[in-house]
Amino acid sequence: SEAQSYQRVALIGLGLIASSIYWAMKRAGMEAHVTGYARSAETRETAKRLGLCHEIVDSAEAAVKDADLVILAVPVGAMGPIAEAIAPHLKPGCTVSDVGSVKKEVIEAVRPHLPEGVHFVPTHPMAGTEHSGPDAGFASLYDNRWCLIVPDGAPEEATARVEAFWQALGAKTEQMEVEHHDLVCAVVSHVPHLIAYTMVGVADDLRRVSDQEVIKFSAAGFRDFTRIAASDPTMWRDVFMTNKQATLEILGRFTEELFALQRAIRTGDGQLLFDYFTRTREIRRGIL
Ligand code: NAD
CATH class of the missing domain: 1.10.3660.10 (6-phosphogluconate dehydrogenase C-terminal like domain)
Structure with missing residues (x-):
């Protein structure tokens, strides 16, 4: 399927949302190699202990190297600075996505940093619990929940691949306009x-x-x-x-x-x- 076509995935931020993405990817049998990064050493240690991701690295720049899909799963206010830091290290033609709960300000904060030829496909999985952190995630979080896709001008092919990815994680998808x-x-x-x-x-x-x-x-x-x-x-x-x-x-x-x-x-x-x-x-x- 289209979702299988990502060979390398980078998860930036390893909380409830990112850890659930990883467990759902495993459950779906996706073969992509997943590299994870979180800002605090404590979170990275917890992630290693849990077996979260195939590899945990110490910087966002290292995490995105060679990635075909980069998912930003940090608090909304951290999206812009992270995008700025990773931008020079992104593989040409890769897709950057985010899972932020707010779309207009995140798009305005992230897009200006991304080099030409990198596609940005914002998303928002409408699923969560009151728990947070790397040990809060579970494989069925997205089952039958909506993942809103806000392409906001992203190419159709890149958008369709991101949608297929979320559907493979168990979600239903719907496209929506930013505001x-x-x-x-x-x-x-x-x-x-x-x-x-x-x-x-x-x-x-x-x-x-x-x-x-x-x-x-x-x-x-x-x-x-x-x-x-x-x-x-x-x-x-x-x-x-x-x-x-x-x-x-x-x-x-x-x-x-x-x-x-x-x-x-x-x-x-x-x-x-x-x-x-x-x-x-x-x-x-x-x-x-
Ligand atoms: P979380 O608190 O469980 O995890 C956030 C992760 O980001 C942690 O690993 C933390 O270490 C890391 N982080 C925080 N600040 C950072 C920074 N400045 N640089 C690098 N890493 C940093 O949060 P979550 O629930 O996984 O939420 C992640 C994103 O998903 C947020 O943007 C949130 O709005 C969105 N979201 C959350 C829910 C929900 O119900 N929890 C639902 C949909 C979308």
Whole structure:
């Protein structure tokens, strides 16, 4: 298949996303030689211990040497500097891809560094857990999950090969335009994470309810709702630093809805609450 046609793959950053890519490649029986790089020596040691990648190297420059496919799997804010560092070492005609949760700013940060003849095919696998780091990955992470492909002008052939690669890892793929991607992700992922973080913040701030009580009684909503607030702080800081416009737009809409419900509670408008919950329950039941 087309995905098998990459002979050498470089994974830059060895966290949840990259380690899951490696395990899924192995499961798919791909024969590509995979070289991995992570910034911290501790992560590289953990990766070696886990048997992650065929080879772990000490610099991003060394990792991309001779690679046919380079996947940037570092926090969004680190994509530009990494692209700048590896650019002179890329094999002519290779494909660079990234898995960042934000696309517009990543593309603007990465593309200017890439030499002519190197293809850039940005992607975003819509899969994750609240765990991070090299030991968080597993082969089935991408099964039946969407991987959004944002070619943004990349040649069709290079794009098709990246799509085939993700499909071999178990994902379904769909192409999307850059700004639309960032708005969709603001509503389905970014703002929900922000609200989960604030809910934990509210509980922590409330002196009349102890942390022990929050933990003890958290089954009733708090536990489900705030699971994602255990996610990596660097990753999520970078998401909000770079998807500013879309997340502010969705937060504005969220605040309007919240105020409408707050007013209904204050004025005792049970009908409004009932109608709202009925409509949103129908929508939520359509998911899964
Ligand atoms: P992670 O925290 O598990 O791993 C990040 C990796 O990047 C680590 O190995 C870390 O050592 C390395 N790293 C961090 N800063 C670096 C730097 N400056 N230079 C070199 N290496 C550096 O994160 P993850 O969940 O694997 O996320 C990686 C990327 O994938 C992010 O851009 C994130 O937005 C995106 N993503 C995450 C999810 C998710 O749910 N976790 C889902 C889809 C996409």
